Each structure stands twice: as structure tokens, then as C-alpha cells.
Amino acid sequence: MILPIFLITIGFIVILNSAIPFLLKRTVAFGVTIPEGHTDNRTIASYKKIYSTTTLLVGLILLAAYFIWAKIVNPTEERLVLTGLAIQFFVIFVSMGLYFLFHAKTTRLKRDNNWGANLKQIKIADIAIRTKDEMLSAYVFTIPMVITIGLIAYTAIQYDNIPDKIPMHWGADGQPDAFTTKTPFSSISLLCVLLILQAMMLGINAITKQSGINISATRSNASRVQQLLFRKYTSWFMFLLSVLLTVLFGFLQLTTIHEDIGNEVLMLSMPLGFLLLILIAAAVYVFKVGQSGSRIDVVHEDEPVSGITDVDNDKYWKAGIFYVNKEDPSIFVEKRFGVGWTINFAHPIGYLILFGPLLLILLIIFLL
Incomplete structure (x- = not known):
């Protein structure tokens, strides 16, 4: 496999x-x-x-x-x-x-x-556009987190029934291939990792929602529509990722507590199904939406505008990949090469979001 x-x-x-x-x-x-x-x-x-x-x-x-x-x-x-x-x-x-x-x-x-x-460089600011933003609220992203907290409570209740050796790694065939000794911490370590990932999704969505909405000076009407849909689909994609992680990790946790529910077919199909769903969702998101919603069809295109262009901010993009701009309050900005978002490296919060979850997960692994 x-x-x-x-x-x-x-x-x-x-x-x-x-x-x-x-x-x-x-x-x-x-x-x-x-x-x-x-x-x-x-x-x-x-x-x-x-x-x-x-x-x-x-x-x-x-x-x-x-x-x-x-x-x-x-x-x-x-x-x-x-x-x-x-x-x-x-x-x-x-x-x-x-x-x-x-x-x-x-x-x-x-x-x-x-x-x-x-060409005259123009930057358009539309304050009213935020009222049309359909990105998911933070409350929606807390739903998977509540489920995880419930699984932690259930694990505590079932602690005495958990085997003395707990799986800490699963092979490509879905079967556990590395174990650790059962302790109160190790029994919920997988759920702690899941909770960190869910919190990261929530944080990214919340901060992205506060990021600037870039409206093209030459295609203002079309770019408004594309920007709003791009942000909406990005939010839904992150929520779907959070849900799929919850299903996969939750299933693995339940098989740790109840060994009899994890037959070979189910143990194999769960991670494989997770991978396929993620790849399909990513493909739909990338090829349907494109950078900043550029692949989203707009019914009414703008009439060509001559003599103007969008603001050239190449000086803030190092090698066209790393965005460093202290004057921009946005912590997340749209990628220039690829589809999605990257951080504004001029803000310390960006580094915290980038490395914080990774360090916490590594700490959990180290403590096992």
C-alpha cells in the first residue's frame, strides 16, 4: 500500500x-x-x-x-x-x-x-467590503476543538481500560508500529497534538479575516468578487482540514482505547481516505480558485482602464516569496507564487504562528 x-x-x-x-x-x-x-x-x-x-x-x-x-x-x-x-x-x-x-x-x-x-500607481481602499466578507467565524472552528476536549474527557474515564502500551506511530498499512508506556499524559498526547493543530487553524482563519482585501485598480469590480470568494473558500478549506484531522485522530484515539474496533480494513482505509480527501479538496481549491481568486469566473468584467496600474510593492517581497513590510498591519498576506497565504515576516506574531505549534508538538513528542 x-x-x-x-x-x-x-x-x-x-x-x-x-x-x-x-x-x-x-x-x-x-x-x-x-x-x-x-x-x-x-x-x-x-x-x-x-x-x-x-x-x-x-x-x-x-x-x-x-x-x-x-x-x-x-x-x-x-x-x-x-x-x-x-x-x-x-x-x-x-x-x-x-x-x-x-x-x-x-x-x-x-x-x-x-x-x-x-503609469500612475493606484491603491483602492473599500471599507464597506468587509461587511460582505463570508469567512467562517471563530465559533465554527471551535466545534472540532470541543469534540477533542470531549475525547480527552472520555479517555480519562476509560483510562483503566487502556492497554499498558499505547501506539505512538502508525505505519502505511494503518497498523501501529511504535509504542510507549501508558501514563496520564501519553494517553492523551495524540489529542493534545490535534488540539494544537485545531487551534492553529482557528488562529490562521481569525488573523486572515483581519488581513487587507486587495482590490485591483484596473479591475475593481471583478477583483471585489474574486477576493471575497477567495477568502470564503480559503476559510472553508481550512475548516474541512480541521474536521478531517479530527476524524482521523479521533478514530486513532478510539482504537487505542478500544482495540476491538480497529480491524485491518478500517485501519487501512481511514488514513488512505484522509489522504485522498485532502488531495481532492486541495486540487479543487487550487485549480478552481487560483491565486487571489483569479480563476473564479466573473459575470461582469470591468471595462479596460488606461494610464493606471496597481501599486508596485516588489520591494517588500524578498525573492518574490518572503513578505517583509512593517508598515502593513496584516500578519497574513496572499502568496505571490502559489495559492493561499503567507506571513508578513516583519511582525513577530507571524513567527509565533509559524513556529509556535511546531515547537509545542516537538515538546509533546520529547516528553513521551
């Missing part, structure tokens, strides 16, 4: 990375702002094609080689997992290498041709 899981995961990574340049806004290419009038530049179009074709070919070759190697050599599970992970990282490494190459080329092309010099 390990081989199909890695084939699906690698295939998803390859397709997603090769498609990224075509999921972005027209006015952004490889992390660089492209002023109106130059968004259809042939040179940039060729950069996108080379990036996508190269990433796709490298990924497909590695995917085929991985499959053939696994069938001929029949490696151990450990070698199969390590090789699969190595291929995933290599595909990402290749795509990022191409990104940095074309980011530099696009930056140079923009500078050498002095794009946007004769």
Missing part, C-alpha cells in the same frame, strides 16, 4: 508545481509585479512554459522510474518510503530552482524595459 500512496502524492506534487505559473494573477509572474499593458508579454509567457514543461517532465520521469524500480527491486518498506520522500523533495527543489531563475530573469526584464514608468 506504500507504493500507491507515494505514487498519488508525488503525482499531485508534480502536477501542482508544474501548473503554478498559470494559477497566478495576470499581474504577477514569478513573484514580480507586471504592470498593465505587459501582462501578455511573450518573453514571460515563454518563461512560464519552460518552467511548467521542465517541472512536469522531470516529475513524470522520476515517477515512472520510482514505479519501475519498486516493481523490479521489490525494496523494503523503509527504502520505499525514503526514496519516495527523496523524490518529492527533489521535485520541489527543481521547481524552486526554476522559480529563482525566472524570478531573476523577470525582474531584469521589467527593469531593463522600465515597465510601468508612465
